[in-house]
Amino acid sequence: MNWYVVYTKPKWEKKVAEQLKKFGIECYCPLITVVRQWSDRKKKVEVPLFNSYVFVQLPDTDRNLVFQSVGVVRYLFWLGKPAIVRDEEINIIKKGLDGPDSCEVSVVPFQVGDKIALDSGPFSTQTAIVQEVNNTHYVLVLESLGCVLKMKYK
Structure with missing residues (x-):
């Protein structure tokens, strides 16, 4: 069976995942924990990745x-067909979300266009192509996942 990507209403990701599970449809909504600050407090909340x-x-017929x-x-959709995500990408x-909350990143002076x-x-x-080098961050293109990653310096 293939993994498909469902587009939801804004802020409905967790609700949709719960409803789909109730209907017996296998789904995955990756969540990360972030610290949100209000005027009087900080709180850790889970938000969709x-x-x-x-x-x-699910099967194509369902x-x-x-x-x-x-x-x-x-x-x-991707190229006129429903976008399919490979099992290895899921x-x-x-694996990335189950790992440690903080990872060690070493900064090496990369140049735009470098493949790392x-x-x-x-x-x-994963391999990535450096798209932008800034004083505060790198912008990397992960071609195999079809996404752009922005890494801030610490």
């Missing part, structure tokens, strides 16, 4: 079952 996205695994959930808007995300191998953190074993 990908805004408005939930991954679902794809319309996700629309039973109120917060589902549509499937994410496992990379799970990430050897620690949630995206270890």
Whole structure:
């Protein structure tokens, strides 16, 4: 079975994942813990790693079952077909989120266009192309995952 990406209403990711599980549909909504600050306190809250996205695994013939959930808007499409996420990519995300909260990052002066191998953190074993080098951060393109990663200096 394939993993598909479902686009949800804003801030409905966790609710949609719960509803889909109740319907017996296997889904994955990766969550991270962040510290949010209000005027009077700080609090740790779990927020989705990908805004408005939930991954679902189901047979191609049962794809319309996700629309039973109120917060589902549509499937994410790529080149005119529903976007398919490979099992290994889902496992990379799970592995990265199950790892330690902080990872050690060493800063090496990279140049724009350099192809580098990430050897620690949630995206270890991935290769990236340096797109931007700034005084405060690097911008890396992870072609295999189809995303852009912004890494701040510490």
